Amino acid sequence: xxELLQYSFIQNALAAAVLASIACxxxxxxxxxxxxxxxxxxxxxxxxxxxxxxxxxxxxxxxxVVPFSLLSALVMGTVSKKxxxxxxxxxGILWSLGMALGxxxxxxxxxxxxxxxxxxxxxxxxVPRFDLYLMLALDAVIVGAVYxxxxxxxxxxxxxxxTTVQGVPTQKLYLLLLCIIALTIVVLIKVVGxxxxxxxxxxxxxxxxxxxxxxxxxxxxxxxxxxxxxxxxIGLSYALDVPSGATIILVLSFVYGLVAVGMEMLDGxxxxxxxxxx
Amino acid sequence: MEKVVEIKDVWVRYGNQVILxxxxxxxxxxxGLLGIIGPNGGGKTTFLKxxxxxxxxxxGSVKLFGKPPEKSRDLVGYVPQYKRFDFDFPIxxxxxxxxxRMSHTGFLKKYSEEDKKAAEEALKTVEMFQxxxxxxxxxxxxxxxxxxxxxxxxxxxxLLLLDEPNSGLDPHMQDELYRLLDRLKKDMxxxxxxxxxxxxxxxxxxxACLNRKLHYHxxxxxxxxxxxxxxxxxxxxxxxxxxxxxLERHNGNS
Ligand SMILES: Nc1ncnc2c1ncn2[C@@H]1O[C@H](COP(=O)(O)OP(=O)(O)O)[C@@H](O)[C@H]1O
Ligand SMILES: [Mg+2]
Numbered sequence: 111x112x113e114l115l116q117y118s119f120i121q122n123a124l125a126a127a128v129l130a131s132i133a134c135x136x137x138x139x140x141x142x143x144x145x146x147x148x149x150x151x152x153x154x155x156x157x158x159x160x161x162x163x164x165x166x167x168x169x170x171x172x173x174x175v176v177p178f179s180l181l182s183a184l185v186m187g188t189v190s191k192k193x194x195x196x197x198x199x200x201x202g203i204l205w206s207l208g209m210a211l212g213x214x215x216x217x218x219x220x221x222x223x224x225x226x227x228x229x230x231x232x233x234x235x236x237v238p239r240f241d242l243y244l245m246l247a248l249d250a251v252i253v254g255a256v257y258x259x260x261x262x263x264x265x266x267x268x269x270x271x272x273t274t275v276q277g278v279p280t281q282k283l284y285l286l287l288l289c290i291i292a293l294t295i296v297v298l299i300k301v302v303g304x305x306x307x308x309x310x311x312x313x314x315x316x317x318x319x320x321x322x323x324x325x326x327x328x329x330x331x332x333x334x335x336x337x338x339x340x341x342x343x344i345g346l347s348y349a350l351d352v353p354s355g356a357t358i359i360l361v362l363s364f365v366y367g368l369v370a371v372g373m374e375m376l377d378g379x380x381x382x383x384x385x386x387x388x
Numbered sequence: 389m390e391k392v393v394e395i396k397d398v399w400v401r402y403g404n405q406v407i408l409x410x411x412x413x414x415x416x417x418x419x420g421l422l423g424i425i426g427p428n429g430g431g432k433t434t435f436l437k438x439x440x441x442x443x444x445x446x447x448g449s450v451k452l453f454g455k456p457p458e459k460s461r462d463l464v465g466y467v468p469q470y471k472r473f474d475f476d477f478p479i480x481x482x483x484x485x486x487x488x489r490m491s492h493t494g495f496l497k498k499y500s501e502e503d504k505k506a507a508e509e510a511l512k513t514v515e516m517f518q519x520x521x522x523x524x525x526x527x528x529x530x531x532x533x534x535x536x537x538x539x540x541x542x543x544x545x546x547l548l549l550l551d552e553p554n555s556g557l558d559p560h561m562q563d564e565l566y567r568l569l570d571r572l573k574k575d576m577x578x579x580x581x582x583x584x585x586x587x588x589x590x591x592x593x594x595x596a597c598l599n600r601k602l603h604y605h606x607x608x609x610x611x612x613x614x615x616x617x618x619x620x621x622x623x624x625x626x627x628x629x630x631x632x633x634x635l636e637r638h639n640g641n642s
Contacts, residue, residue, distance in 0.1 A: 143477060258496055265487040268479050271468060272539070275440050276490035277461035323523035325478045 135333030156208025162215030232355030419577030420593030465540030475525030488542030
């Protein structure tokens with residue numbers, strides 16, 4: 111097993127797993143407690159437009175997806191709050207619009223679009239060194255923003271109306287949070303792909319919630335879960351020669367199921383025990 | 389001296405539906421406790437949102453302490469109507485109460501010692517300081533209501549707005565709440581809205597009725613005509629349990 115670590119692609123994969131866990135561990139907690147899973151999924155899928163744009167312009171698709179995902183976040187955040195149609199309908203429309211744009215861009219690109227599948231489904235075993243640096247830079251931005259806005263984000267997620275009354279520009283703060291989610295999605299793309307990103311944003315954070323009632327501890331625990339589980343997933347996918355992104359999600363779901371069932375059983379016993387005692 | 393509240397001819401609508409119609413209200417120091425009663429859907433929450441600057445009237449003007457609501461954030465405390473709450477939310481009582489300091493702390497700054505002192509004092513006022521490390525979901529309904537009052541008090545408000553603070557509380561807890569408001573009104577103006585007439589207890593100094601229009605006569609008695617206009621049914625049906633001295637028939641005190 112240890113000789114594997116000499117391969118640079120394995121080293122890159124582990125580094126990518128750690129960087130991805132940091133981003134999704136911290137931001138996933140906001141996604142889960144503010145219950146904005148659906149809009150986050152929308153931003154992720156709409157970002158495919160940016161991948162297509164990158165191919166069309168002949169640049170690294172990662173450079174297409176950064177501005178495009180930020181734009182999707184701003185448009186979705188604004189339209190879903192301001193438009194007359196229900197928020198989830200607005201998100202659904204923009205979600206598919208972004209994907210459709212991506213498909214048209216890819217179609218219009220002369221020749222063949224290499225690696226298209228890695229953007230859709232991820233492939234952590236082929237992460238280029240450059241993408242690692244990009245992920246590192248985005249991680250720094252994400253951690254920095256959360257450090258600066260910690261008290262504002264907590265207040266926003268807990269009670270948006272009261273936070274507005276306190277004079278905090280909550281509308282802008284919400285858009286900022288969506289933009290940070292967009293950047294997190296970019297960090298996660300190479301690991302699990304656009305289609306599966308939402309699993310990394312929700313499962314570790316939901317798991318961590320079972321162990322603590324403190325937001326910062328939730329972030330730490332979900333980074334830990336994400337890291338350990340994605341490294342396990344990488345190992346399994348290498349050993350069994352199956353796609354890495356999907357393997358990571360399967361392991362995540364499996365662990366979640368175990369923990370949920372385990373806690374349910376413990377709870378059940380606690381309750382019946384209490385009933386039996388006088 | 390600036391008026392605490394000065395509302396002139398305020399009209400609010402959602403879409404085409406007029407919710408508040410030509411509302412006027414003036415409160416001067418010492419304002420004491422103003423109780424506003426009205427049926428469900430009468431526009432009570434809307435009225436408070438106008439006071440808080442969350443909703444813009446399409447006509448009329450709102451001033452708190454001589455300034456528009458957006459400029460008086462640090463003078464107003466707000467206890468929202470009980471919402472369907474996420475009991476699992478990972479936040480402690482202490483963290484909740486500190487959010488009431490944000491209008492003082494400012495953007496991007498850490499809470500100061502002064503903020504923490506104000507939060508501590510607010511929690512002690514509602515006798516919840518010993519619960520400060522509890523997660524918010526691990527409290528009873530009455531305790532949680534007191535924490536939300538503490539959050540509003542942490543702002544050090546000169547005007548406290550409460551939206552149906554008595555709903556969901558048993559009679560004993562309601563009585564405790566009113567006694568707390570009775571103490572607080574010595575230091576600040578208090579406006580409480582409720583659809584529950586029995587809340588119009590001995591503790592209010594002034595009463596108004598709100599159902600699209602605001603009936604207000606700067607007194608603690610409600611003319612029965614106003615009450616009937618507000619609820620659109622005979623007073624015997626609604627004034628059940630209301631102390632008789634609150635009601636006043638054909639007395640023209642206005
Ligand atoms: N966001 C909204 N959009 C449309 N109508 C609303 C909205 N909020 C409240 N209303 C309507 O305004 C009226 C007054 O509501 P509200 O102020 O909440 O009454 P109350 O607090 O007295 O029960 C109700 O008829 C309600 O249906
Ligand atoms: Mg209401």
